[in-house]
Amino acid sequence: MTTCGDVIVVGRGPAGLLFSSLVAQNRGSVILVADAQGSFPLWGGQWDFCNYTDDGEHVLDPYQWWQQHPSAWDEVRDASTWTLRWQHLMTLWQEIGIPVPDRVPKLNRWMVTPLGQLRPTYWVANWHFVMERPGPLVFVDVPGLVDFRAEVVARVYTATTGQMAKTFRLAVPSGWRRDWHALNWAWFLDSKAGQDWLGQALRDQVRAGEEAVVFPQILGVDHCEEVLEVAQRVLGRPVAEVPLPPPAVGGIRIQRRWEYWLRRHGIQLVSARVTAANRHSVTLQDGRALAADAVVLATGGILGGGLEIQPSGSVRNTVTGAVIGTLGDQLLGAVGHRNWDESVPVIGRMIQGWNPDKRGNGGAMNLWTAHVAYQAFIGHTALAREN
Amino acid sequence: MVVVIGGGCTGLGVAWDLILRGVPVTVVEARELGSGTSGRFHGLLHSGGRYAVTDPVSAKQCRQENEVLRRIAPSAVESVGGYFVSVDDGVESYMRDWIAGTQSAGIPVTEVSVETAIRRLPGLNPRVQRAFAVADAVLKGFELLDLLRVNGERRGVTILTETRVTQVQTVNGQVSGISVRTKDGERRIPCDAVVNAAGPWAGQVAQLFGERVQMELSSGLMLIYSNRMVPSVVNRLAPPGDGDIVVPHGRTVILGTTEVPQVDPEPPEPTRESAEYLQSLGQAMFPEMNRWRILRAFVGVRPLFEGNGVVPQSRVSRDFTVVDHGRQGGLQGAFSVMGGKWTTFRLMGERTADVVVEYLHQSSPSISAHTVLEPDAPREKHSASSTICECERVSEAQLLDQMAEPFDNWRTRTWFAMGPCQGTMCAHRAVSLRMQYTDVEGGLDELTNLRRERERGVRPVAWGTNARELALTEALSCQTLAEGVAHDHLR
Amino acid sequence: MWQAADACLKCTLCVTQCPVVSVNPDFAGPKALGPEWFRRHQAGTLETMAHVDDCTFCQLCEAACPVDVPVAHLIAAHKEGTIRSWRHRLRDEMLARPHRVAVFARFSTVPTLVRSVGAISQKTPLPRRHRESVGGLGPPLAKSQGRVALFRDCYSAGYDPGLLDMAQALLSLWGFEVVQLPRVASCCGAAAYAAGKPALARKTAESCRRELALGPQVSAWVTLNATCDGTLREEWPRYFGLSLDAPVLPFDEVALSASDEFWRRMHLVSASNVPLITHTTCRGKVARGDGHLTKLARRAGFSRVEPSVAACCGAAGSYAFKVEHEDTAQALAKPLALQSKRVKPQGFMTDSGTCAIHIEHVTQVQTRHPAYWLYRQYQRYLQEGSGQ
Structure with missing residues (x-):
């Protein structure tokens, strides 16, 4: 196993955690500097590969799509490299304790949105509802949950797919309040009392049938496997969830498990804003300086705050201060650096050419750029050692 | 029977004045009430101070109408008070004229010390030289329109929205009726007189009378900031110009405005350059304004009137004009009211109605200045109801109450999607609720339209934090909700 | 503002x-x-x-x-706008001034009646005074590093004076000249701010700042308690307009920069068989981050170190002492109790005294500050390992 030197990672979103994990897995020491919580709790936790063509048509086979669409990086076309990287993510998540199947999917699958529409997705944890082709479903209505009206979801689903969709309404536990959001439900169901209550509440709903039962994503945080098991046992059929807008419980599960794994692996999490950086050091807002063999910026795009739009429309890297262009009429998620290897290497959302919103390739972007940066980092440290 | 064309404050003001005099009225509005200039203003109920030097007649009218509106529509007026602050060098002579002007217009003005002004207006430019308190107030435009609608309908005014006038019928050179087109088809409405109160569209409506009226339109940009950073209206004490007024409005403040001549009555899209320019002007009064969280930009079109050959019946001031086309040798029973401002809408209604009742050979005087606009009986409180819009605290029950309204009115009546997140977190919730009662395709289209409408105002001011909000909206709408993606081929 | x-x-x-x-x-x-x-x-x-x-x-x-x-x-x-009963008001006024309460530290028990009238939780144990005699650790290992002030926080001053002496002994060992400041009991203002009394917090902080000014010139302020640390460094300048003339550093960060010789000696009495759970307090996470305690413990030779799973133990200064919060406080600490059952640690390492009492209560495992664990380990070296 290679042992690599110290690295400073700036940013706590998916790209930052993945890159940190690559270093930590190889016994390198990581200082993860972040000014805020990363973006995981905003999203359901799926990693998209490539969902749409330029014309907005669905992509079914993302491997094939990448092969046929050369981009700035030659290697990005290579299906076997993609497979290796997804496999790495699979084993990493299994080690972290995020349940995923033992095999990397060959094709995109379909997921249902909180409005009952369908969209493709690629990489999801086991709790996340996906299907290879639409079939009849049962949607669960959770009282007070304004982000997911099962009856509407079912109607839209049927209108979209032509498939039957049934619904049933969950009862409310004692102590429930109308303003409970998904996370309130999830924390409640994490408890033993919550799980007992759920088992009881579902017992009244057991009817013949084989359709999968689809919940909005509320089935526990740290103990979601147990909650899902209760539901599956009582209902006697597959149960999975639709991810909701923030607070997105799926992303929270991943964030908690992943960050804990990193802390166990000895990474240091520094809570501070980075105001300047070069390839070997960063300056924090309070004047402290941190040094390492390498620095990687995973500070996110415009949403994450790694890039900032000025009133004039010019786009600036908030850490290095570099102006990287002007905002045109594109989606904000597409704005970024042209190259990953800027004055300081950048990964994740800061890179242009990926378009998670329009193209649906956010997961692939994080996966690819983290690995590219990691390989460059190993090459760099190996070179440094030789000299 | 009189037909009023235009469902903004002017049209509803004319209708209200007429119905109070016992004249039956029908208001015809091509879109929704307030979807023109009336729904696109900064919300200032003028004390008159703004016009004290440049337009003494307007100044006096504003002062009077300010008092009238506080009396007849207290629920739509917020008495926040206002200040004129001088932050510029070299305006001494203007200041002298201004003080004299306010005195002759009878506008009460109290000078306050600089320290007091700074204490009452957090963030005010510390270089402020003098400050004067005036009786500016905030006019809640949509609420007042709703008051006019409710009270008008209660007394028998017929209001037809989404109804476009296609033709004016005449008999012997006199108005005898109009033809309208609605989504259900064409129909005819007989009437004795027609009042053109179409605001910036008045030129187009006048063509139906066979008249050529040259409007002198100009657009004004306004910026909305997410929090009520200032408790009172603040005017820059200088000759009227761009970016010289800050108005607290609900939980926000609005910075106005600019003046750009234009031909088209449709408001142009706000631009990034003009927004940046306007904000830089605002910083003269509040230097930290560039750190206030901006929300959106919007543009209103001022329906000013040039004249060109048409002699106004009552050129009451430079501000608004009533034309009796019959007296000009044109169509008998056709009237146009042009120009004006929100503060004096009632007076415009009164003056227009004066001319119309004279034509109808009636003599009842106006009582609108003394008739209180009574709000609807408060709806039953639904205590147990989920919150849909967190920013503006709009509950499911409030939305359900207005479910029969067209989508845009649904928003302006309840105010959902109008707060800091501009619908990021609530648009899909509201639409999802609506889809329980409508067809699902229509609901999804409305969601797309709402996103588009909100983005139009946000994108020109997508900078700093606000750009991050828009990026969040885009990511949620594209990824989590996969809005706007076609699915037909899946069936 | x-x-x-x-x-x-x-x-x-x-x-x-x-x-x-x-x-x-x-x-x-x-x-x-x-x-x-x-x-x-x-x-x-x-x-x-x-x-x-x-x-x-x-x-x-x-x-x-x-x-x-x-x-x-x-x-x-x-x-600030909450309307409270007179009992709560009285109690909150008292708890917002922890430096005044700590003066009574020698009274180890508070009668049940007083607790009940004063709306003080019966479930949450109140702090008791640690009584440890602390000696020096021998001559410095490094040449003079200059003078630092050890911030004498109200909790340590009242309930754990030995900890201050341990920290001072370690700092001296690392080559620092140490003064303990302030000399009289003061509070940084954190307790009052947390209780929703920003004005009192400011007053308290200002008086503390005056006390600190009475000391000599120092090159750094070293804090033992994460809450004081964050308050002095971040809240003082930002909310109270107060500044200190030298940087504020948490003890564990100073410790991490100790000389190699120190760590070599610590490893001679390796504690590899002692399972330890490190809990960075919530305020520590906010002020500085997380993982420092784990790194420190591992460097000190505790190889079986696991970070805590809880974001906040529920103590939160005087929060857990208030009767209306006792259930929330207990629930917040529950993950630590479960983790403790699973890991069976010999100790918890945490950077706050009030958190330590709370963790000790819910886990029944000794919970102390990093300075304590380092001091004890080094003492073992002096007793057993120095001959090697």
Whole structure:
């Protein structure tokens, strides 16, 4: 196993955690500097590969799509490299304790949105509802949950797919309040009392049938496997969830498990804003300086705050201060650096050419750029050692 | 029977004045009430101070109408008070004229010390030289329109929205009726007189009378900031110009405005350059304004009137004009009211109605200045109801109450999607609720339209934090909700 | 006064990181109680929402916020409007001045009647005084590093004076000249701020600053308690306009920069068989980050170190002592109890005295400050290992 030197990672979103994990897995020491919580709790936790063509048509086979669409990086076309990287993510998540199947999917699958529409997705944890082709479903209505009206979801689903969709309404536990959001439900169901209550509440709903039962994503945080098991046992059929807008419980599960794994692996999490950086050091807002063999910026795009739009429309890297262009009429998620290897290497959302919103390739972007940066980092440290 | 064309404050003001005099009225509005200039203003109920030097007649009218509106529509007026602050060098002579002007217009003005002004207006430019308190107030435009609608309908005014006038019928050179087109088809409405109160569209409506009226339109940009950073209206004490007024409005403040001549009555899209320019002007009064969280930009079109050959019946001031086309040798029973401002809408209604009742050979005087606009009986409180819009605290029950309204009115009546997140977190919730009662395709289209409408105002001011909000909206709408993606081929 | 108070994106990241929301279904959460309340408040609405007092002021919401909304401080301002019973008012006035309470540290028990009248929790154990005699650790290992001040926080001064001496002994060993300041009991103001009394917090902090000014010139201020650490470094300049003339550093960071010789000696008495759980307090996470204690423990030779699973143990200064919060405090600590059952540690290492009492209570495992663990380990070296 290679042992690599110290690295400073700036940013706590998916790209930052993945890159940190690559270093930590190889016994390198990581200082993860972040000014805020990363973006995981905003999203359901799926990693998209490539969902749409330029014309907005669905992509079914993302491997094939990448092969046929050369981009700035030659290697990005290579299906076997993609497979290796997804496999790495699979084993990493299994080690972290995020349940995923033992095999990397060959094709995109379909997921249902909180409005009952369908969209493709690629990489999801086991709790996340996906299907290879639409079939009849049962949607669960959770009282007070304004982000997911099962009856509407079912109607839209049927209108979209032509498939039957049934619904049933969950009862409310004692102590429930109308303003409970998904996370309130999830924390409640994490408890033993919550799980007992759920088992009881579902017992009244057991009817013949084989359709999968689809919940909005509320089935526990740290103990979601147990909650899902209760539901599956009582209902006697597959149960999975639709991810909701923030607070997105799926992303929270991943964030908690992943960050804990990193802390166990000895990474240091520094809570501070980075105001300047070069390839070997960063300056924090309070004047402290941190040094390492390498620095990687995973500070996110415009949403994450790694890039900032000025009133004039010019786009600036908030850490290095570099102006990287002007905002045109594109989606904000597409704005970024042209190259990953800027004055300081950048990964994740800061890179242009990926378009998670329009193209649906956010997961692939994080996966690819983290690995590219990691390989460059190993090459760099190996070179440094030789000299 | 009189037909009023235009469902903004002017049209509803004319209708209200007429119905109070016992004249039956029908208001015809091509879109929704307030979807023109009336729904696109900064919300200032003028004390008159703004016009004290440049337009003494307007100044006096504003002062009077300010008092009238506080009396007849207290629920739509917020008495926040206002200040004129001088932050510029070299305006001494203007200041002298201004003080004299306010005195002759009878506008009460109290000078306050600089320290007091700074204490009452957090963030005010510390270089402020003098400050004067005036009786500016905030006019809640949509609420007042709703008051006019409710009270008008209660007394028998017929209001037809989404109804476009296609033709004016005449008999012997006199108005005898109009033809309208609605989504259900064409129909005819007989009437004795027609009042053109179409605001910036008045030129187009006048063509139906066979008249050529040259409007002198100009657009004004306004910026909305997410929090009520200032408790009172603040005017820059200088000759009227761009970016010289800050108005607290609900939980926000609005910075106005600019003046750009234009031909088209449709408001142009706000631009990034003009927004940046306007904000830089605002910083003269509040230097930290560039750190206030901006929300959106919007543009209103001022329906000013040039004249060109048409002699106004009552050129009451430079501000608004009533034309009796019959007296000009044109169509008998056709009237146009042009120009004006929100503060004096009632007076415009009164003056227009004066001319119309004279034509109808009636003599009842106006009582609108003394008739209180009574709000609807408060709806039953639904205590147990989920919150849909967190920013503006709009509950499911409030939305359900207005479910029969067209989508845009649904928003302006309840105010959902109008707060800091501009619908990021609530648009899909509201639409999802609506889809329980409508067809699902229509609901999804409305969601797309709402996103588009909100983005139009946000994108020109997508900078700093606000750009991050828009990026969040885009990511949620594209990824989590996969809005706007076609699915037909899946069936 | 506020910066970025209007910047909220509604992204809800604060809610996802709030420990209280996860255990207390009555708590509306930081977004509703902070920026959303503040926006209405700014527009003139006078209201105080229920259960705003349930906020522990851990500030994890604020640390999570991507646009720097002072979420926790807005909630503290919100708390000001709460109407409380006279008993609670009286009690809160007292607890907001912990340096005054700590003067009575020698009375180890508070009668049940007093607790009940004073709305003090019966379930949460009150602090008891540690009595340890502390000696020096021998001559310095490094050449003079200059003079530092060890911030004599009110808790340590009242209940754990030995800890201050241990920290001083270690700092001296590392080559620092140490003064303990302030000399008389003072509080940095954190307790008052957390209780929703920003004005009192400011007054308390100002008087503390005056006390500190009485000491000699120093090159750094070393803190033992994470809450004081964050308060002195971040809140003093930002909210009270107070500044210190030297940087404020947490003890564990100073420790990490100790000389190699120190760590070599520590390893001679390796504690590899001693399982230890490190718990960085919530305020420590906010002020400085996480993972420092784990690194420190491992470097000191504790190889079986596991980080704690809890974001906040529930003690939160005097929060857990208030009867209306005792259930929330217990629930917050529950994950630590479960982890402790699983790991069976010999000790917990944590950077706050009040957290230590609370953790010790729920886990029944000895819980002490890193200075204690380092001191004890080095003493073992002096007793057993120095011959090697």
